Amino acid sequence: MKALVYQGNHAKAWERMRDPTMQRDSDAIIQIDTATICGTDTHILEGGVSLVQPGTILGHEGTGTVIEVGSATTRIKPGDRVICKCVASCGKCSFCRQGNFGMCSDPEGGWMLGGKAHGVQAEYARIPYADTSLIKIPEPLTSEQVVYLSDIMVTGFEVGILRARVQPGETVVVIGAGPIGLSTMAVARLYSPARLIAVEPSESRRRIAAKYADMAVTPENAQATVDEATGGVGADVAIEAVGKAATFEQCCQLVRVGGRVANIGLHSHPVTLHMEELWIKGISITMGIPDHRTGQVLLDAILKGTIDPTLLTTHRFRMDEIIDAYEVFSKPAESGAVKVLLTADSTIGPRH
Ligand code: ZN
Ligand code: ZN
Numbered sequence: 001m002k003a004l005v006y007q008g009n010h011a012k013a014w015e016r017m018r019d020p021t022m023q024r025d026s027d028a029i030i031q032i033d034t035a036t037i038c039g040t041d042t043h044i045l046e047g048g049v050s051l052v053q054p055g056t057i058l059g060h061e062g063t064g065t066v067i068e069v070g071s072a073t074t075r076i077k078p079g080d081r082v083i084c085k086c087v088a089s090c091g092k093c094s095f096c097r098q099g100n101f102g103m104c105s106d107p108e109g110g111w112m113l114g115g116k117a118h119g120v121q122a123e124y125a126r127i128p129y130a131d132t133s134l135i136k137i138p139e140p141l142t143s144e145q146v147v148y149l150s151d152i153m154v155t156g157f158e159v160g161i162l163r164a165r166v167q168p169g170e171t172v173v174v175i176g177a178g179p180i181g182l183s184t185m186a187v188a189r190l191y192s193p194a195r196l197i198a199v200e201p202s203e204s205r206r207r208i209a210a211k212y213a214d215m216a217v218t219p220e221n222a223q224a225t226v227d228e229a230t231g232g233v234g235a236d237v238a239i240e241a242v243g244k245a246a247t248f249e250q251c252c253q254l255v256r257v258g259g260r261v262a263n264i265g266l267h268s269h270p271v272t273l274h275m276e277e278l279w280i281k282g283i284s285i286t287m288g289i290p291d292h293r294t295g296q297v298l299l300d301a302i303l304k305g306t307i308d309p310t311l312l313t314t315h316r317f318r319m320d321e322i323i324d325a326y327e328v329f330s331k332p333a334e335s336g337a338v339k340v341l342l343t344a345d346s347t348i349g350p351r352h
Contacts, residue, residue, distance in 0.1 A: 026128065048268050147309075154290050159286075177205040177209035222254060238252070
């Protein structure tokens with residue numbers, strides 16, 4: 001098969017790799033039909049994720065059709081259309097038993113796909129613990145409608161909205177209108193905030209943010225906007241969806257006394273926590289990776305039409321055009337890219 005392989009030192013190639021094979025009786029082999037590129041993938045290429053070895057197939061967001069399952073797999077069957085979760089879970093370890101699937105301590109649990117193990121930017125992929133690591137796609141939904149449930153929509157919901165304990169009627173600020181920030185805004189609606197304010201420097205991204213948020217403002221105007229909207233009290237919740245010190249600090253400034261800051265962004269550098277100012281504010285700060293236990297809830301919301309993830313797709317490519325897709329995705333200021341959708345050529349045919 002062909003796959004997008006990380007070669008180390010900023011290099012990648014769409015090249016021939018051995019087909020994945022069953023290694024355990026809880027595995028499944030998937031024929032990928034849709035995949036996307038995540039900011040984490042570009043982070044890996046830049047050398048920012050040391051656990052990823054050269055030679056690894058990238059990608060942790062994808063959908064496809066199951067072509068083979070092991071004897072221990074009971075829920076997932078060949079022919080099922082499925083979403084690959086970005087985290088795999090054994091369902092048995094102490095973390096899984098408490099519902100912290102993202103922290104699964106099994107050697108093949110947690111974030112493996114396109115990280116410690118081969119990912120889904122490929123024609124085929126092996127998925128460990130298929131029963132707990134795949135979500136079946138209901139018949140009427142297309143792959144594009146659900147592929148963002150692999151990671152960003154679920155991450156925005158679990159690490160942003162749920163960890164921040166957003167309540168109906170609250171003022172919620174999301175800093176950053178990239179893919180993860182926009183996803184967070186899309187799913188915030190499920191908790192009916194009174195106001196959803198997007199903060200984003202790029203005008204083109206503010207335009208997309210305005211489809212999900214009530215207001216989309218520049219970082220310079222954020223404080224005045226929040227002050228005006230809340231009578232000077234501050235936001236109940238501020239969500240960091242960039243991964244930079246400045247945006248994290250702005251979250252801490254915009255949040256009200258006793259409010260909540262949820263960090264989703266992936267940071268490459270240390271961040272200063274201004275305890276000299278924050279101690280008296282009594283804010284809560286949360287962070288982490290998703291447990292991926294709400295995929296079914298969000299799937300139902302997409303099915304009902306409450307959420308439309310397809311607004312995130314700005315560019316489309318065939319899977320074998322993935323090098324071009326990376327080029328477009330990694331230069332959003334020039335291309336206006338949010339999510340690039342990769343679709344398998346339907347003429348792939350049988351495995352070779
Ligand atoms: Zn991701
Ligand atoms: Zn586990």
